[in-house]
Amino acid sequence: MKLVAACLAAATALAPFPMAVAAEIAPADVKYDGATITTSLTGTPGNPEEGAKVLANRSLGNCLACHVVTPLAKEQFHGDVAPSLDGVADRWSAEQLRGIVVNAKHSLNPDSVMPGFYTLEVGINVRKDLVGKTILTAQQVEDVVAYLVTLKDAK
Ligand code: HEC
Incomplete structure (x- = not known):
């Protein structure tokens, strides 16, 4: 067994492309192109159903605390301090939405009250246990973006 594990480890190290784990972009390595982020943070397509859960979850996105999203209105009472996401x-x-979710202060408004969900630039008084952590994981950001792109006005 040990030998097999060692061989697998060696094969993974030598492989030109990571095999099991898709390359995930660390928060400090996220590259903006203006206000947009053109590359997926994970290389794995987002799952809109998971994204909807993140939006509604108070300890994750908590987006509904500030934004109206009519298709999710039954999930939770929502706030209206921010524009409706309908x-x-x-x-x-999608690239602009990724930029906004990662860090609205960078891509929308430097004074935005919207939290940066995948950035370490979250202000000066960060709770010690949260230093170096982002609110969402890279994949959760991709899931949220995948959900947001479904929000089109039926006209
Ligand atoms: C604390 C309140 C707050 C939370 C929580 C919040 N936002 Fe925002 N958001 C704002 C505000 C305010 C704006 C308007 C721009 C500005 O002034 O920053 C905004 C703007 C946006 C926009 C641009 C909307 C448009 O039509 O221009 C998107 C997209 C967005 N938010 C998505 C999200 C998502 C997704 C989440 C959850 C992962 C979220 N927001 C959580 C406050 C919030």
């Missing part, structure tokens, strides 16, 4: 895919591309 039809948001008609206003922004």
